[in-house]
Amino acid sequence: MKPVLSMRNICKSYFTGTGELKVLKNVNLIVEKGDFLSILGPSGSGKTTLMNIIGCLDTPTSGEYILSGRNILDMDEFELASVRNREIGFIFQNFCLLPRLTALQNVELPLIYSSMPFSERKRKAMEILERVGLGDKMNSLPNQLSGGQQQRVAIARAMVTNPSILLADEPTGALDQRTGNQIVSLFEELNRDGITIVMITHDRNIAVRARRIVHILDGIVSEQELKPFVS
Amino acid sequence: MFLESIRMSWMNITKNKLRSFLTMLGIVIGVASIIALITLVRGATDNISAEVTKLGGNKIFINIIGTPLKQGLSRDDAEAIKAVGNVGGISPTISGKTAIVYKDNVIENVSIQGKNEVYFKADPELIRSGRAINMLDLEHESRVAVIGSNLVNDLFFGKNPIGEKILINGITYTIVGTLEASRRFSMGSTNDVVIIPYTTALQSLGVKNISSLDVYLEDTNLADETVEKIKGILNRAFNYKEDSYTIFNMGDIIESFQSIMSMMSLLLAGIAAISLIVGGIGIMNMMLVTITERTMEIGLRKALGATPYTICLQFLIESIFLSVIGGLFGLLFGALLAYVLAAFIGIEISILFSTNALAMGFSAAVGIIFGYMPAKKASCLNPIDALRSL
Structure with missing residues (x-):
């Protein structure tokens, strides 16, 4: 089976006044369908840049990136927007919920951009919110929800378009340990249902919960550590 | 979306x-x-x-300055202008100033204007009481007068002036009507004037010339042509002397x-x-x-x-x-x-x-x-x- 995501020799450089700053150096990465991958690295290691490239928010300087069989480097801005909408589900450290929209409206947001009809959109968003355990909080505003609940809304929003990959950037970073654990448990549960997850973190305790860990240091994906797991 | x-x-x-x-x-x-x-x-x-427009959007004003030989238009000149195509009517004015006398009251230096029936027909709101000067008055050179509102107040305070007799230039006239007080935008107030038939004025005022003439047009679209024709008549009447008259078209002004x-x-x-x-x-x-x-x-x-x-x-x-x-x-x-x-x-x-x-x-x-x-x-x-x- 073809991998969902395949990166070969991805390099990313920033050109500053003083010269070239290589952030990613020949990164090779393959994510199969149903995988749960942690990208573990300290700050400044290039993991955010890697996540931006995986999420099609940024383009690599060189290399090859195939996502769901499509070459990302050939795409224009409009195609990239569509890929972000359909293939990637973003989960951010600080949730990034729109404060004036209810939980339900926040979850509906990506579906607006895929031009789904209103009633279907609403039904689907409600379904997903039920699934992350917020069936009773649909009409709450983000500031009426706890951090854990907000992150669940964000996860529901990421999942609502049935993306190929859930891409989580430090999903527990703004949460206390207990709530963070609950969120990772939710990830494990979703992964058992077949959802592919890529999680970026600097916290080893969180990273080990994934099926696979990729270490990144100074722009080099240095080792891949396979975790023994029971399928 | x-x-x-x-x-x-x-x-x-x-x-x-x-x-x-x-x-x-x-x-x-x-x-x-x-x-x-x-x-x-x-x-x-x-x-x-x-x-x-109420004052006359279809009006042409002719004001005679005259030449040393001919100070105003004659009755024949007026008739010639009236005969021009598109002219619906003319209203000549003969002006003079004289004293008027009613019983013991004398008012000096009153403006007397000789006009015709066209002048009154053009503005039905002109008359306040009594009647306007009509065609019979003109034909018979009747000694009738229509007086302005200030004169009514000065001479006939609290009385009905209709039917009263006044002396103008020594001749007795019967008052048949009074004028409405002048409106705001009207040119030249008529509050202090006495209007008599212009044929009577030619006879009795000692003035032989028409000093101004209002021409009423039938079709304002043809105003320019009509003005040219009238100018021809006026030029002939004043022997092509420059500045002997002014003519202006109300429509142009509007x-x-x-x-x-x-x-x-x-x-x-x-x-x-x-x-x-x-x-x-x-x-x-x-x-x-x-x-x-x-x-x-x-x-x-x-x-x-x-x-x-x-x-x-x-x-x-x-x-x-x-x-x-x-x-x-x-x-x-x-x-x-x-x-x-x-x-x-x-x-x-x-x-x-x-x-x-x-x-x-x-x-x-x-x-x-x-x-x-x-x-x-x-x-x-x-x-x-x-x-x-x-």
Whole structure:
């Protein structure tokens, strides 16, 4: 089976006044369908840049990136927007919920951009919110929800378009340990249902919960550590 | 998608009510002043035009200066002008000044004017009481007079002057009618004059010349040709001497007056449009602030699949909303202002659909023009930078 995501020799450089700053150096990465991958690295290691490239928010300087069989480097801005909408589900450290929209409206947001009809959109968003355990909080505003609940809304929003990959950037970073654990448990549960997850973190305790860990240091994906797991 | 953008824009506008209101204020003032100014100037123009037209939009005024040999028009000259095609009627004036006597009262230096029935027919509101001078009076050179309102007060205070006899230049005349007090815009007050049949005047005033002549046209469209023909007659009558008469067409005056006023209203609207531009800059400023405030939102929307086009549309709709809502309020205030001022000045106005459409079109255009730059800026935001800005 073809991998969902395949990166070969991805390099990313920033050109500053003083010269070239290589952030990613020949990164090779393959994510199969149903995988749960942690990208573990300290700050400044290039993991955010890697996540931006995986999420099609940024383009690599060189290399090859195939996502769901499509070459990302050939795409224009409009195609990239569509890929972000359909293939990637973003989960951010600080949730990034729109404060004036209810939980339900926040979850509906990506579906607006895929031009789904209103009633279907609403039904689907409600379904997903039920699934992350917020069936009773649909009409709450983000500031009426706890951090854990907000992150669940964000996860529901990421999942609502049935993306190929859930891409989580430090999903527990703004949460206390207990709530963070609950969120990772939710990830494990979703992964058992077949959802592919890529999680970026600097916290080893969180990273080990994934099926696979990729270490990144100074722009080099240095080792891949396979975790023994029971399928 | 479009509906969603409208809904989002509306939410953002209503969230910052005070800020939105202040932003709109520029547009409100701009549109209100355009509406009020255009409406008032148009109203004033219509009112004055109507007054002038009442005075005779179909009239040609001929004023005789004369030559040393011939001081005025003869009755034959007048008849020749009357015979010109398109002339519906003429109203000659023979003027003189003399004393009038009623019983023991003498008033010196009263303006006596010889006129004909056409003069009265042209304006049925001229007579207050009694009757006008008619064709029989002219044929018989009757000694009848119609007197101005001031003279009625001076000579016949508390009495009915109709049927009373006065002496003009030593000859007895019977008063058959009185004149209405002159209206505001009329040229030359008739409050202090005595009007007698012009045929009688030629006989008894000792004046043999017609000093001015009003010509009434049948078709005002042919006014220019008719004026040329009359000029021919006058030139022959005064032996082609320059400056022996003046002739002017009332229609021309009304026309040039109206064109001056419409230019004036355009000028005023242009000045008001400047405030609309200032309002537009206000909108642009607010939109730029909004975009800075909502950088995270823009980044997030882009990450969730919004295209630059969608982002641009959302912010453009927001600025168009602001300017159009401002425009609607402006319309309301402008109309109100126009009515209040019109009532104050005392003119009648009507607010035209075209004026409203113009103002609304202008404000929508302002929204698009001044909203485009901020919207474009938002759509070009790099989602990574936008998300990092949090």
